[in-house]
Amino acid sequence: PPLDGIINAHDFELAAKNSATAKTWAFYSSASNDLITRDANNSLYNRIFLRPRTMRKVMNITTDTTLLGKPVSFPLFVSPAAMARLIHPDGELAIGRACKTRNIIQSISNNASYAAADIVSQPEVSSHPFIFQLYVDKRREKTNALLAQIKSHKNITAIMVTVDAAAAGKREADERVKADESIENPMQKNKPKNDKKGGGYGRLMGGFIDPNLSWDYISWLRGEIGYDMPMLTKGVMSADDVKMALDIGLDGCVLSNHGGRNLDTSPPAILVLLEIHARFPEIFRDHHPNSASVKAGLTKPFSVLIDGGIRRGTDILKCVCLGAVGVGIGRPVLYATGYGQEGVEQLIDIFRDELEVAMRNCGITNIDQCGPEYVNTGDIDHM
Numbered sequence: 425p426p427l428d429g430i431i432n433a434h435d436f437e438l439a440a441k442n443s444a445t446a447k448t449w450a451f452y453s454s455a456s457n458d459l460i461t462r463d464a465n466n467s468l469y470n471r472i473f474l475r476p477r478t479m480r481k482v483m484n485i486t487t488d489t490t491l492l493g494k495p496v497s498f499p500l501f502v503s504p505a506a507m508a509r510l511i512h513p514d515g516e517l518a519i520g521r522a523c524k525t526r527n528i529i530q531s532i533s534n535n536a537s538y539a540a541a542d543i544v545s546q547p548e549v550s551s552h553p554f555i556f557q558l559y560v561d562k563r564r565e566k567t568n569a570l571l572a573q574i575k576s577h578k579n580i581t582a583i584m585v586t587v588d589a590a591a592a593g594k595r596e597a598d599e600r601v602k603a604d605e606s607i608e609n610p611m612q613k614n615k616p617k618n619d620k621k622g623g624g625y626g627r628l629m630g631g632f633i634d635p636n637l638s639w640d641y642i643s644w645l646r647g648e649i650g651y652d653m654p655m656l657t658k659g660v661m662s663a664d665d666v667k668m669a670l671d672i673g674l675d676g677c678v679l680s681n682h683g684g685r686n687l688d689t690s691p692p693a694i695l696v697l698l699e700i701h702a703r704f705p706e707i708f709r710d711h712h713p714n715s716a717s718v719k720a721g722l723t724k725p726f727s728v729l730i731d732g733g734i735r736r737g738t739d740i741l742k743c744v745c746l747g748a749v750g751v752g753i754g755r756p757v758l759y760a761t762g763y764g765q766e767g768v769e770q771l772i773d774i775f776r777d778e779l780e781v782a783m784r785n786c787g788i789t790n791i792d793q794c795g796p797e798y799v800n801t802g803d804i805d806h807m
């Protein structure tokens with residue numbers, strides 16, 4: 425369908441389903457085993473209700489905020505997702521340009537279908553910030569070489585290390601369709617080879633990821649990357665792992681179950697956000713980048729980001745009210761990339777517009793005002 429008939433993230437999904445090849449659709453939409461986690465990601469937000477306030481003079485509002493020290497137009501970011509070129513020849517290049525015109529941040533996957541260097545050095549985006557998502561290679565010299573390259577780009581301003589991929593998830597829909605063996609991952613320089621288990625791209629191309637990744641290595645990497653570059657772990661699914669990240673000096677975490685693609689029956693990330701409130705309230709009280717103590721310079725900022733199943737502006741608002749500073753979208757961006765840069769821009773505009781409507785109708789005029797008093801989590805508090 426033409427782009428002007430598309431009015432929400434679901435429309436982009438349907439358009440991709442109808443136009444992408446069977447293999448591309450299988451790779452993008454699939455998740456592990458019985459899809460319990462993927463489907464719960466999508467549905468749990470519907471069990472959190474908003475607590476709107478009225479008569480708050482909401483004609484003029486702003487969604488401007490900062491993410492990892494960079495000004496952004498609203499608290500949305502693009503989650504790292506592999507192989508955007510499967511749906512459009514411009515792939516991640518188009519996503520990067522759209523993020524620049526809309527002023528949000530793209531996380532570039534280690535398994536992107538364009539090298540990070542090509543994405544970040546497009547002239548249109550050369551002064552726009554990017555996050556690089558790293559998978560630690562079993563061969564550490566490969567990781568070191570990749571990081572050295574990444575650090576040479578001034579506009580890659582943060583590193584996100586994905587830690588939830590110790591084993592490849594069993595994504596059955598993707599396994600059932602043969603992989604195209606001519607595809608090459610430009611940064612890892614590997615290709616998929618179909619085998620007896622099937623053709624799943626994630627499994628066939630993820631063999632380099634180190635299951636022996638440890639906190640020792642993450643601590644070492646923290647120093648190696650340098651303290652001027654924010655470093656986060658992505659794929660964190662327990663409050664204890666968030667607390668450890670803070671304690672060893674990381675700058676944040678991405679609460680994520682990888683879109684339900686790795687460990688099926690792992691919980692929706694919003695439950696981990698609630699777990700942090702219950703177990704380590706000081707993480708938000710003393711380390712939220714907007715907290716009084718960080719603003720007074722008394723404590724260091726720690727940014728909690730979240731992704732998985734975000735499909736509406738109200739989902740973004742709920743996460744931000746519960747303390748997230750950045751809310752990520754994975755599949756919706758890939759689906760919108762089917763329409764190139766313009767499609768991704770339209771998707772971002774839709775999310776922003778929906779967020780503004782939700783803020784106005786909740787009586788919230790800027791992102792700093794968001795707080796847990798605007799959400800009713802009663803239905804999921806004991807999950």
Ligand code: FNR
Pocket residue numbers: 451452453465503504505506533534535536557586658680681682683684685731732733734752753754755756758
């Ligand atoms: C991903 N994701 C992912 N994460 C990561 O850290 N590195 C990667 O290379 C990829 N690749 C990838 C490919 C595809 C096709 C998908 C759908 C996802 C996970 C991604 O960053 C994010 O956590 C989820 O996509 C968020 O869930 P939604 O928004 O897709 O529901």
